[in-house]
Amino acid sequence: MNLIQTKLSKLLSTAAAALLASSIANAGILPKAALTPADNLTTAEKVELGKQLFFDPRLSFDGTISCNSCHNIMSSGTDNRATSSGISGRRGVRSAPTIWNAAFLTALSWDGRAATLEEQAKEPPLDPLQMGMPSEAAVVERLNAIPAYVAQFKTAFGDKDAVSYDNMAKAIAAFERTLITPNSPHDRFLAGEKTAMSEQALRGKKVFEQSGCNTCHSGTNFAGPSLPIGQGFYQRFPSYSSEYNKKYDLSSDKGRYEVTKVKKDMNRWRVPSLRNVALTAPYFHNGSASTLDEAVRVMAKTQLNLKLSEQRVSDIVAFLESLNGELPKINMPRLPGTINNSLVSNMK
Ligand code: HEC
């Protein structure tokens, strides 16, 4: 460990510090497939159904917003807005994280409130600022009114109670587990392809490590040590006060504290993955930093109390760009219709 890392590890909790030693510089190659939970084994039928549901705006109250509206998998897996726009243009206070590689995270959302993709997928349809459906039953009623979905749920989950809110979430989660972006230049470099990264990116990798960015952004996802499902790696943000605090309103949202109501979690946030981060502007939980350069400057100052030269900032950005993986080609699914019946206009 270098000096900054040693200094930093004192700031981290003891448990985190213990894990630190084993995880630093332990950046790994992204696996080609994600583990699946025993109670939701992946099948082709589930994945196909989940894909359709992911793209289907009928999961939202007025039929205008699908998961893909805010997590666009034709590109960055996000909406590239500071904060997302739900039904009737309603805005929340947080920025949509990319859905790419979410399958590898052990705690979901900026504050880590959901443990699994299955659990997470049940939130958006009922969130009044996102898809705004009044209840689980109302969602199930809609699904039941689409005959081809009923058939597909039965194929995927068996005949008994096939169309349910839980199974909707399971199908979506099974699809999300396929959203993986392998072979980033950095992954190829680790696999032995010495020319995969540019010289500037290699320089940036060194600056990233020597500055201590990887005390938090370590491991395969650059999101901290690998932890069991349901556990997140949380850190205070901002850790040092600076002009950025006010400029970007970094402290009004209390982060993890909003979930636990425990004082020590005040302004603590899950350390986010840096894979594909060059595609997902704007940055931070409130989308306040509009460019990657600026996000790097803010991080250096608020998390490490460092002012980086512009050369170092652009070297780190080149390194972060080398974490962009190959986006799999996605074909838009064909969504099943409801003949002579506009489901949405019939809804109260
Ligand atoms: C209106 C925009 C919007 C819609 C629609 C939406 N999301 Fe999100 N999603 C967000 C935002 C914002 C967050 C971050 C929430 C937070 O941290 O408080 C998020 C977080 C997530 C995460 C966690 C990612 C991570 O890195 O932790 C997953 C997974 C996810 N959404 C999947 C879905 C699925 C599946 C659907 C459809 C059922 C969906 N989202 C619909 C905006 C949206």
Ligand code: HEC
């Ligand atoms: C003490 C832990 C810690 C250190 C050190 C750290 N980060 Fe972060 N990083 C975080 C946390 C926590 C967040 C989430 C901030 C938020 O909630 O908005 C974050 C967010 C980011 C983001 C924005 C991600 C997004 O999707 O919006 C980037 C880029 C980033 N860090 C890069 C770096 C770089 C480069 C360094 C070194 C100069 C660094 N970080 C050092 C903890 C850390």
